[in-house]
Amino acid sequence: MELTNKRLGRHGVLVSSLCLGTMNFGWHTSEEDSFAIMDRALELGINFFDTADVYGWSVERGHTEEIIGRWFAQGGGRRDAVVLATKVFNPVDRKANLPEVNSDGRSLSAYKIRKHCEGSLKRLQTDWIDLYQMHHIDHACPWDETWQAFDALVKQGKIVYVGSSNFAGWDIATACQEASKRGLMGLVSEQSIYHLDNRMIELEVIPACRHYGLGLIPWSPLAGGLLGGALEKYESGRRT
Known part of the structure; x- marks a missing residue:
């Protein structure tokens, strides 16, 4: 299998046309098998790895x-070979820590972005994150605060690019326009469920990505295994 590298939207970074998702590492896939999968991915030319702090x-959030x-x-050049x-x-x-301030909240506050970036860097044993994605939209937090927090991390060299995930087309447009008003690069990618x-x-998100020059990262392309034949067919069933 020969993979080609492509630019992430209109931006300069080159990523493999396939991205390795790691959501199952540690709780469904053993650490040993996870290591083998990542090694094999690099051998095949897959240099784009996606994960999340949760x-x-x-086992425990952050375990992956x-x-x-x-x-x-x-070692062996693994970190430099991966767009993370x-x-x-x-x-x-x-589990090992005392409850943190705002720990219950789902947000994109400056406090949370800074705190969670530090946690991810420590767990990932790296000095930088190539693509730091907003896992969901936060309609309660002003974009002034969110973009200021991401910009600070970029200037500190802790992250390189900012992306979104599970955003509606309107949210992508708003995020890009708010970043542009501040003279920031803004979003480089959107990660959405697509199969x-x-x-x-296809109705709004893909047109928004095209308009603003974002790369599109589909998640669950095989519908959780349904389209890959992972589910078993039973001879008998029941009506409910």
């Missing part, structure tokens, strides 16, 4: 990032 739910961090720590994407928005309550059985983003 992945690893049934820790696994990726231990994989990076093996993670996300912020949801609460990440760590043959769910094509809703």
Whole structure:
């Protein structure tokens, strides 16, 4: 299999045409198998890895990032070979820590963005995140605060690009326009659910991405395994 690298929307960064999703690492896929998958991905030319600060739910939120961090720590140029994407928005309550201020909230406040970025960097054992994505829209927090927080992280060298996930077309337009007013690069990508059985983003999200030059990152392209034949067919069933 030969993969080509493509620009992420209108921006300069090159990523593989396939992105390795890591949501199952640590709680469904063992750490050993996760390491093997990431090694194999690099061998095949997949240099784009996606995760989130909350992945690893049934073990502990953040556990998936820790696994990726231990994989990076093996060296061999692994970190430099990967365009690393993670996300912020949801609460990440760590069992070993005392409850943090605002820990219950789902938000894109400056406090949360700064705090959770530091946590992700520590778990991932890296100095920077290539693509820091807003996991969901936060209609309660003003864009002044959100964009100021992301801009501060860019200037500190802790993140390179900002993306969105699960945004509506209108949210993408607003985010891009608010960033432009401040002279910021703004969004470079949107990550949305997209597969043959769910094509809703074709109505507004994809047109918005095209208009603003965003790269589109589909998640669950096989509908959680449904389109890949992962589900078993039973001979008998029941009517409800």
